[in-house]
Amino acid sequence: MKRFLLFISVIALSIGLFAACAKSTPDTGSDTSGNQQKDSQDKSGSSDKQKITVWAWDPNFNIAIMNEAASIYKKTHDNVEFEIVEMAKADVEQKLHTTLASKMTEGLPDIVLIEDYNAQKYLQSYPGSFADLTDKLNYNDFAPYKVELMTVDSKVYGIPFDSGVTGFFYRSDILAEAGYNADDLNNITWDRLIEIGKDVKAKTGKAIVSFDKADGGLMRIMLNSSGLWYFDAEGNATISNNEALKEAMETYKKILDADIIIPTSGWNEWVGAFNNGDAASVISGCWITGSVKAATDQSGKWAAAPVPRLNYAESKNASNLGGSSWYILDAAQSKDAAIDFMNEVFGSNVDFYQTILTNNGAVASYLPAIKGSAYSAADEFFGGQAVFADMGKWMNEIPSINYGLYTYEADSAIMSNLEAYLSGSKTVEDALKDAEAQLESQIQ
Amino acid sequence: MERKLKKYGLIFIAIAIILLALFMFYPVLYSFYLSLTSTKLGKTNFVWFANYKRILKDPLFWISLKNTFVILLIQVPIMLFLALILATILNDKSIKFRGFFRTALFLPAVTSLIAYTILFKMLFSYTGLLNTTLMRINLISQPIEWMSNPITAKAVLIIAMIWRWTGYNMVFYLSGMQNISEDIYEAASIDGASKIKSFFTITLPLLRPMILFTTIMSTIGTLQLFDEPMNLSQGGVTAATIGPANSLLTLSVYIYNLSFKYVPNFGYGATVAYVIVLLIGILTLVQFRVGATDDEKEARRLKKQEKLMNRRV
């Protein structure tokens, strides 16, 4: 009898544990309903309490901007509540993949931020998962190249957000010390930049840029400025016969061989190098200005010029790196509220865009906003230059490109063969050929 | 009585088996089914063994396989060798502060995989502690780009893993050595055997099962290597390559990329996973064969013979 009691108590214990855990850790779904109940009790009267959940990365940029947008919207809609979840970018992508792939709608947010390079991958891999907004938003108000990136079969799925227009942001004091003024740095080629870099190194001892060999960012800037990509319009890989890509690889090697850079690994070191004043410039998307300005002691010592171009005939002094857009999940619990919110703030509020430009350095792809006052203001950090008005100009010149589905695969193919070329064990032609073979095996 | 005992046996293992069936056996089988399918743009097709054919021509698979084996073949022997030496030293009762040394050497094993990886990433970064120290004592004039070169990046990973796991394996050897009677060594030393000789003639053979055990566990662990390369390579999931020129791309990381980073193809990811299972199976078998004592080999041979005889009869 005793042993039976013992066995039963063990089972009871296990069940008790189960219940305790289940109770104390409800999933997001029931969590939401729990909150809804509580709230409707708190404020009897407002019957249709809504909660909008948002997933995004970068607390100083996307999250801060979303919080701003939420507080604007809440002023006129007190029945809507926001839960803005901050995660690492990698985690947002991974969680979106796992949840969509398991064909489960629970646990998904209402709004999610997706980087433009990945947009087509999510839209085409999980058809029907994202809300079709073709008739809900006035897409004529947004930069056409951004709208293009979120269109599948002439249906538009997202709300275009920040632009990734690139610039050559440099320390005007260091370059002046080496004898270069703003005109010398305007609309230059990469070859010219390397010459300047050598000069700067010789005269000031500073590296011209911090440079992460494993990061494909510069490669994408160079490609995008040429109007070419890893794929043609039909989605076929164009690697081995891609003139701009070949020149971009050769430029990488020239930059490294010239000994004018600080090699870094990863974002932290890369940003650290120009924040410490070890690197005299950074070439990247406009969103980097937030990190540049983090070094407040360098205020007034910076300036911005258009991004360098390749020698390739079609290459322009304008390009794009990164940038992302908001997407609404079709199965979202608060889908209609989310659409209304995005439309009201991101799709029509010009003042909001002035605020986030001033506070966060977010260059919008919402065209009416660019005519606003904040864009023409002089920026003290950049020595009084109206950097954002300049960026608005550069943005119009960015060649339009369809990134397709396979940016990560292509990046990986290029970067894993680039090293062999840089170290001299492969010719550029062989490296491109091997990269093409790798890419083709990945995208079958 | 017999039957009743059998019933109790089943009751004792029931919970474990139910949970394993749910969280192990079923996923294993389902993964195999997945490996026979291919997903493209939301449509899943049954493709039989096409994925297994595709794998042969996949350069990234071969890169990740090569990386995994380079790490395995360098890291595991060095680590086990160091562990063996340290265990031998600490097994000498005349050494003072043995307890302190043992604890100190084991300590790295308590850190989480994430924690020690991030620590080593910081240590070996371009402007990190190691470079600054080496420059301060004038050993190098320019910082070394540890994490930007495929060879040094792999070296950093291997060094980090050796740091984390040597003490852990040492404890296993130490426990094994304490089972070896002092008398055997005394007898050997009376016979004039040197310490080094008795290490090879007594310690090594008697430790063989333990060495086999640690080798197999380390092999399984290395073939599943995930947390370390993922966190050591900058940018993790969103980086173009895992380590410079994909030098830290291991098989497990590749599976993760195929499922959660690239245009998702769970079928192909599962195929790569099954190839790892196959590899671990083969390696374990080989290690068992190599590691088995002559007696065991003899016993196996006899058993086989017996079987043959029985069949003939």
Added chain:
Amino acid sequence: MKGKIGIPKIFIYLILIVASFLSIFPFFWMITGMTNSAVDIVRGKMTFGTMFIENIRILFSEYDMALVLINSLKVTGFTVVLCLLICSMAAYGFVMYKSKVTQRLYALTMLTMMIPFAALMIPLFQIIVQFKLLNSHFALIITGATSVFIIFFFRQSFVTYPYEIIQAARVDGAGEFRIFFRIFAPSMKSTFFAAAIYAFMTSWNSYMWPLIVLQTNDKRTTTLLISYLSSAYVPQYGVIMTAIVLSTLPIIIIFFAFQKQFVQGMLGSLKA
């Protein structure tokens, strides 16, 4: 013989001191790092600074470290208790009630030890979603409650137990569960300790599965927080170091408290 080992002795101590230094040094760095700012850590400062309280404040107020530690403790605590109970019972069943069925099941179980987690990830995730356990700690506990390695570990230790004692207890009229819980388990304390420490470390340090299952920040565990902090855009190395130290501390405490039992348990299990 004794006279000969004078010089090598110094050499041996040298090896031990260097090896111990290399082992302990990162811990020392971690602890000084807790008291320094990000800039100082990057520049290689190795002495104690004044940022300790600031780092702790940031970690606890901005990242809710208290909650994260509680989450980890909760998940690990439940996992260890369940795992010990389930796995020891299973191992006992496999050893003491040998039959064709149990033998085959044991062989099948051992085979799965070789399967990498990456291979199970996707089906496992789907099961968890189907049970509506996504973003719950219970999903981590229930999947961690059986460990093939721990079953193997227990079994290795249990096979040396004299079967006669069990037989004798049966003759005395003790029931099977009473024999296991009252007679057998108490005599295997050190094995349970070793298994508990192993289970604790596995659960406490796990990363990939929590990364997939947990979705909101209020559920995250220490490994997820550390990984998150290190991937942040603005590196706060001092805060990262503090988080690493605080997350390692529980394991160090547990290990030191039960070191003797751990080694004994290991010994018992690996003799076989």
